[in-house]
Amino acid sequence: MKLKLATLGILTVFLCLSFSANAQENSRLGALIAYGTEIESVGVGVNAEFPVIENLTVSPSFIYYIPKEESGFKMNWLEVNANANYYFVSQADMGVYAIGGLNYSSVKLEYDGSYPFDMDASDGRFGLNLGAGANFELGGITPFAEIKYVIIDEGQLVLGAGVKFNL
Secondary structure (H helix, E strand, C coil), rough: CCCHHHHHHHHHHHHHHHCCCCCCCCCCCEEEEECCCCCCCCEEEEEEEEEEEECCCEEEEEEEEEEECCCCEEEEEEEEEEEEEEEECCCCCCEEEEEEEEEEEEEEECCCCCCCCEEEEEEEEEEEEEEEEECCCCCCCCEEEEEEEEEEEEEEEEEEEEEEEEE
């Protein structure tokens, strides 16, 4: 599972760097706060945006959700995303885009309860992202908000907001 995650991360970075050579606009790097409805927890993450052609960017991101503990069980959840953002509204002070892409979610469950045994289990799954977002241009700083649905098992709605900086 760690090998799959590392391979996906390296592939995403490689693709983004190769596409950024053809960029028509500024590349961006940022940080975000997200909320996932399946894990019911807040997450922190990083994202980037690399223009490919007019109105289309590649946007990798990573979100780590704050571990959740209930009844002796501790759940760790993270996701790696490789999205394409298509801007259908692109004005000087605002951009609105559709999100489509791939998701890899990794969940680890640990039990450290009062019983004489401990338990660990983990799983990783690939899914699809569909959503929308908006950027608000403020010079070199770009606040943004996104909503996406991850099509994976029971699915997860992710609400996110953050700030991107021009590179």
